[in-house]
Amino acid sequence: MERLGRILMVEDDQKDVELTLTALEEYNLANEVVVVGDGEEALDYLYCRGAFKMRTGDLPAVMLLDLKLPKVDGLEVLQKVKSDEKLKLIPVVVLTSSHEEKDMVASYKLGVNGYVVKPVDFHEFVNAIRELGVFWAVINEPPPGSVKK
Amino acid sequence: MARSNANVQKAPSVVLRYGLAIASFAIALGLALLAQGFAFRNVEVPLFLFAVALTAWFGGSGPAAVTVVLSIVFFDYFFTEPRYTFYVSASELPYFIVFISFALVVAWFSAVRRRAERDLLLARDQLQLEVEERTQQASLLDLTHDSIFVRDMDNLIVYWNRGAQELYGWTPEEAIGKRSYDLLRTVFPAPIDDINADLLQSGRWEGELKHTRADGTDVVVASRWSLRRGEQNQPAAIMETNNDISERKRREDEIRGLNRELASRSTELEAKNKELEAFAYSISHDLRAPLRHMSGFAELLQKKASSVLDEKSQRYMLMIQESAKRMGDLIDDLLAFSRIGRVETQKTLVNLEQLVQEALSEVRQETDGRNIVWSIGTLPNFYGDRSMLRLVFVNLLSNAVKFTRTRPRAEIEIGCDQGNKDEVVVYVKDNGVGFDMKYINKLFGVFQRLHQSQSFEGTGIGLATVQRVVQRHGGKVWAEGLVDKGAIFYFSAPKP
Numbered sequence: 001m002e003r004l005g006r007i008l009m010v011e012d013d014q015k016d017v018e019l020t021l022t023a024l025e026e027y028n029l030a031n032e033v034v035v036v037g038d039g040e041e042a043l044d045y046l047y048c049r050g051a052f053k054m055r056t057g058d059l060p061a062v063m064l065l066d067l068k069l070p071k072v073d074g075l076e077v078l079q080k081v082k083s084d085e086k087l088k089l090i091p092v093v094v095l096t097s098s099h100e101e102k103d104m105v106a107s108y109k110l111g112v113n114g115y116v117v118k119p120v121d122f123h124e125f126v127n128a129i130r131e132l133g134v135f136w137a138v139i140n141e142p143p144p145g146s147v148k149k
Numbered sequence: 150m151a152r153s154n155a156n157v158q159k160a161p162s163v164v165l166r167y168g169l170a171i172a173s174f175a176i177a178l179g180l181a182l183l184a185q186g187f188a189f190r191n192v193e194v195p196l197f198l199f200a201v202a203l204t205a206w207f208g209g210s211g212p213a214a215v216t217v218v219l220s221i222v223f224f225d226y227f228f229t230e231p232r233y234t235f236y237v238s239a240s241e242l243p244y245f246i247v248f249i250s251f252a253l254v255v256a257w258f259s260a261v262r263r264r265a266e267r268d269l270l271l272a273r274d275q276l277q278l279e280v281e282e283r284t285q286q287a288s289l290l291d292l293t294h295d296s297i298f299v300r301d302m303d304n305l306i307v308y309w310n311r312g313a314q315e316l317y318g319w320t321p322e323e324a325i326g327k328r329s330y331d332l333l334r335t336v337f338p339a340p341i342d343d344i345n346a347d348l349l350q351s352g353r354w355e356g357e358l359k360h361t362r363a364d365g366t367d368v369v370v371a372s373r374w375s376l377r378r379g380e381q382n383q384p385a386a387i388m389e390t391n392n393d394i395s396e397r398k399r400r401e402d403e404i405r406g407l408n409r410e411l412a413s414r415s416t417e418l419e420a421k422n423k424e425l426e427a428f429a430y431s432i433s434h435d436l437r438a439p440l441r442h443m444s445g446f447a448e449l450l451q452k453k454a455s456s457v458l459d460e461k462s463q464r465y466m467l468m469i470q471e472s473a474k475r476m477g478d479l480i481d482d483l484l485a486f487s488r489i490g491r492v493e494t495q496k497t498l499v500n501l502e503q504l505v506q507e508a509l510s511e512v513r514q515e516t517d518g519r520n521i522v523w524s525i526g527t528l529p530n531f532y533g534d535r536s537m538l539r540l541v542f543v544n545l546l547s548n549a550v551k552f553t554r555t556r557p558r559a560e561i562e563i564g565c566d567q568g569n570k571d572e573v574v575v576y577v578k579d580n581g582v583g584f585d586m587k588y589i590n591k592l593f594g595v596f597q598r599l600h601q602s603q604s605f606e607g608t609g610i611g612l613a614t615v616q617r618v619v620q621r622h623g624g625k626v627w628a629e630g631l632v633d634k635g636a637i638f639y640f641s642a643p644k645p
Binding site: 015067068096100101119121123125 | 430433434435437438440441442444445446447448470473477484485488
């Protein structure tokens with residue numbers, strides 16, 4: 001793959017991470033996935049601080065964001081990102097277990113770019129992840145300043 | 150009696166009155182002539198004056214005047230010189246004038262006296278009438294259900310009606326003359342001086358008092374006081390009207406208590422609801438994830454190890470995945486069901502026909518390759534929560550599609566019964582496998598299923614959801630079915 005955007009995945013559940021990576025692997029999309037385990041780490045990554053102090057400040061092509069996260073939860077991360085002049089260019093897709101309507105409404109109000117409920121069925125899950133990966137990392141033209149491989 | 154006497158005295162006939170004048174004069178003349186015959190001197194003048202006075206008294210001034218004239222003429226004729234003529238000598242003129250004046254004065258006096266007495270009688274009659282009227286009014290006060298008593302400015306009871314006797318238990322004889330506050334052991338809502346000041350200023354006072362009855366029990370009354378003023382505008386008496394409101398007060402207290410309880414219950418309920426919401430939220434987040442992992446890793450395992458797994462093991466893997474999927478469906482349905490109970494309904498005017506079309510497109514994938522004849526009648530507009538009502542149709546239509554699966558030609562009808570003017574009744578009718586009416590009470594229960602899952606899949610929450618939505622709209626659901634002959638599901642709701 002020549003034009004592959006970096007995917008920032010914010011997910012605290014290692015099993016979900018593994019399943020997602022497996023799904024992406026099948027389509028050779030897993031290489032440029034950066035996984036962080038909670039909201040604080042996600043913000044550290046985006047602001048190049050803490051453990052990510054040495055990182056160059058490129059923006060990810062897409063951020064896959066779980067809502068139920070330790071420390072800083074997904075909606076807070078979303079709110080911070082969408083209210084930052086630079087960061088708000090990053091497309092954010094909420095990837096959650098929950099069907100809760102109020103989460104969805106709150107996310108859209110904060111300016112989320114997509115909202116995906118993780119299907120229980122593995123095939124559906126793989127399909128969803130693959131389509132997400134293909135669309136955001138390959139088809140979609142990311143905003144200026146994103147990492148291109 | 151008094152009145153009829155007064156009438157007779159007031160209007161004796163003219164004949165009688167003038168007859169009296171002539172008769173009294175004639176008697177006086179007769180007596181005078183008789184006295185003259187016996188040689189008594191100077192009796193005639195007093196006799197005539199007596200006749201004048203008598204006539205004035207009983208006959209009035211007109212007849213008295215007649216008596217005076219007659220007396221003078223016949224006095225002149227019989228008793229002054231020259232006798233038996235009407236001649237009056239100049240020297241006797243003053244005598245006549247004095248006589249006339251005296252007679253007139255006597256007549257005037259008796260007329261005035263008479264009139265005064267007549268006025269007096271009239272006043273007495275009027276007084277009697279008034280007393281009669283007042284007595285009647287007082288007995289009217291006895292007829293009222295209110296308890297009324299009157300006390301003077303020293304709070305001594307001067308009047309006590311039957312209502313007061315019934316309410317407090319004392320007879321008027323026992324109550325009158327007692328100090329009202331002492332008798333009733335009044336408990337005032339405010340200092341009595343304030344109440345009295347209020348009463349003196351405005352002439353009225355209203356409030357709630359606590360009294361004690363003759364038998365020692367307490368009674369709460371709504372009390373209204375009116376001040377009566379005397380002729381010099383000085384406060385004269387207070388009329389106190391009391392109504393027993395003990396029962397009302399008791400009920401008010403009861404209602405207040407119930408309201409308090411209700412408020413605390415609803416706070417409790419609200420807290421429970423919040424808890425439930427948090428619980429449901431947590432389920433939807435946390436329970437689905439392990440299921441996804443189970444199904445995901447089982448799938449991965451199967452993919453990786455399919456070459457070494459025998460047929461039986463392959464089937465076990467498949468069953469793990471199916472179970473995880475089913476568990477996921479159950480959780481989703483249960484969450485949707487609990488959400489209906491938790492969220493507020495947002496009511497708008499909903500076009501049911503449009504809603505049915507939407508529901509139809511949602512169940513479309515279940516109808517692929519099936520021969521289904523849909524007949525959709527005219528449906529009214531409905532006042533309700535759109536997304537919830539949509540769930541009703543999706544569930545009912547999907548059921549109808551599911552349970553007609555064994556039919557080569559399925560017939561599903563959606564229509565509206567214009568039953569009565571207060572409610573809308575919508576039905577969904579199919580020619581599917583139906584159900585036995587003896588299980589009707591299980592039809593709308595959560596997790597209740599009337600078919601084995603290998604013949605018809607399902608979580609058993611659909612109809613429970615339908616029922617809950619309809620009930621939240623103030624309506625009812627019911628169904629009719631026959632085994633192998635189809636089913637009709639109805640729901641009703643009040644018209645907008």
